[in-house]
Amino acid sequence: MIPGGTSRLLFPSPSKLVSVTMANAPEIVLPPLAFKAAGNSDTQRDVNLARVLRSPGYPTLVLLMADAVTKWADRVVLDFTAQQVTVKYQVDGIWTDMPPMDRPTGDFMLATLKQLCNLDYLDRESRQEASITGQLDSFKYKFHIRCQGVPTGERVQIRVDLPRPQPAQLIEMGMREKAHERVRQMLKRGKGLLVSAALPGDGASMSWKGLRAAGDRFMSDFVTFEQKGAIEDDVINVGSVVYDSEEAFPQKFRELLLKEPDTIFFSQVRSPQIMRQIVESGLSSNRLMVVQIDARSAVEAIYRLQILGVTSEEIQQHLIGVVAHRSMRRLCVKCREPFEPDPNVLAKLGIPVGRVRQFYKQFDPAAYTTLDSKGNPIPPPVCPTCGGTGYFARVGLFEVLENDATLQTILKARRKYADAVQAWRAAGNPTFRDEGLALLALGVSSIEELQRVLKS
Numbered sequence: 536m537i538p539g540g541t542s543r544l545l546f547p548s549p550s551k552l553v554s555v556t557m558a559n560a561p562e563i564v565l566p567p568l569a570f571k572a573a574g575n576s577d578t579q580r581d582v583n584l585a586r587v588l589r590s591p592g593y594p595t596l597v598l599l600m601a602d603a604v605t606k607w608a609d610r611v612v613l614d615f616t617a618q619q620v621t622v623k624y625q626v627d628g629i630w631t632d633m634p635p636m637d638r639p640t641g642d643f644m645l646a647t648l649k650q651l652c653n654l655d656y657l658d659r660e661s662r663q664e665a666s667i668t669g670q671l672d673s674f675k676y677k678f679h680i681r682c683q684g685v686p687t688g689e690r691v692q693i694r695v696d697l698p699r700p701q702p703a704q705l706i707e708m709g710m711r712e713k714a715h716e717r718v719r720q721m722l723k724r725g726k727g728l729l730v731s732a733a734l735p736g737d738g739a740s741m742s743w744k745g746l747r748a749a750g751d752r753f754m755s756d757f758v759t760f761e762q763k764g765a766i767e768d769d770v771i772n773v774g775s776v777v778y779d780s781e782e783a784f785p786q787k788f789r790e791l792l793l794k795e796p797d798t799i800f801f802s803q804v805r806s807p808q809i810m811r812q813i814v815e816s817g818l819s820s821n822r823l824m825v826v827q828i829d830a831r832s833a834v835e836a837i838y839r840l841q842i843l844g845v846t847s848e849e850i851q852q853h854l855i856g857v858v859a860h861r862s863m864r865r866l867c868v869k870c871r872e873p874f875e876p877d878p879n880v881l882a883k884l885g886i887p888v889g890r891v892r893q894f895y896k897q898f899d900p901a902a903y904t905t906l907d908s909k910g911n912p913i914p915p916p917v918c919p920t921c922g923g924t925g926y927f928a929r930v931g932l933f934e935v936l937e938n939d940a941t942l943q944t945i946l947k948a949r950r951k952y953a954d955a956v957q958a959w960r961a962a963g964n965p966t967f968r969d970e971g972l973a974l975l976a977l978g979v980s981s982i983e984e985l986q987r988v989l990k991s
């Protein structure tokens with residue numbers, strides 16, 4: 536019997552209660568996830584918690600949130616439509632569809648969640664936000680909940696602070712020692728244009744943070760310049776200047792230059808007008824301008840700069856280099872499986888036979904599923920490290936491009952993108968593919984994952 540049975544305490548629509556009352560249902564064993572309720576006073580927090588513990592939506596909420604954190608999801612999105620509630624998890628940057636819920640189950644669960652957060656559960660339209668904490672085994676989690684009515688129903692986004700350390704240094708993210716030294720030397724130059732390139736949502740803020748950490752040792756005084764709301768994650772904003780709009784940029788930038796910082800970091804530059812001011816006012820001030828732009832590779836960043844209005848001559852004169860970043864999921868070392876890949880797949884990836892001694896792949900529960908006496912599948916136990924996803928955390932792939940003779944030749948000859956990449960690689964610069972293959976050889980990730988990363 537579900538705790539609370541047919542409690543009407545939390546729900547606006549008693550007619551829906553019938554459909555989720557499971558009078559003959561077997562008792563559910565819930566994971567030991569203990570929430571702390573939100574509220575303006577101890578009494579209110581106690582009341583909120585007492586109410587949810589006996590509400591019919593509580594078991595669903597506990598099962599959902601425990602499942603999400605066990606799989607290391609840092610985002611959960613619930614879309615309430617007329618027919619059902621779709622559920623999505625984001626784990627290590629990848630969105631996965633989970634089994635949907637029926638509307639009554641989802642409605643009960645959401646009412647419970649809102650009560651736990653001290654929000655108005657009757658309000659299905661306004662934007663409401665709150666944070667709560669929870670503990671499962673020895674791990675503590677913080678959940679940030681945002682609910683918002685949408686034309687099709689209601690959307691609920693939950694961001695989870697996971698209890699695992701985020702790498703702060705480029706080396707911890709997977710940058711090789713040699714590349715790291717090149718980046719440090721570039722930052723040490725102290726003046727010119729340095730570009731940080733990544734795709735939005737692909738750990739762009741992580742590599743950004745790493746670059747700032749690498750520069751920190753040489754630069755006593757640096758300022759971060761970012762457009763309001765452009766940052767995808769909470770990053771450590773040391774001396775951060777926020778501008779509201781493109782129109783507000785020039786004034787803020789002039790004020791900032793008067794303060795004479797050594798280095799200015801510009802996050803997510805997507806406007807040619809802003810780029811022009813960085814080149815004209817910023818670079819003539821003899822300081823280091825580090826600019827983050829969207830690009831698929833280090834070489835592509837050079838073309839993106841030109842699309843943003845930086846001329847080939849300006850690049851040749853001012854560019855120090857580009858640090859490009861991609862994220863690849865690491866195979867879970869507790870459950871990864873050695874296997875022999877199809878030679879055709881290896882040929883496609885350009886891996887010579889024998890180059891990699893042992894390949895690994897993601898654990899496949901289907902291969903270990905047995906049947907009980909009635910023919911029902913019994914899945915194998917879930918890996919406690921990765922929660923059954925087969926992957927655990929991410930590793931960075933990096934491309935480091937310097938403004939050297941190779942780049943100057945590419946720019947002067949006005950090479951096409953594909954030719955430029957080839958010329959750049961021929962000069963001894965490893966690409967994302969080369970870096971990824973090196974990690975496959977070490978068993979860090981899977982062929983499927985590298986293919987996914989290279990395709991994006």
Ligand SMILES: [Zn+2]
Pocket residue numbers: 867868869870871918919920921922923924925926
């Ligand atoms: Zn695992």
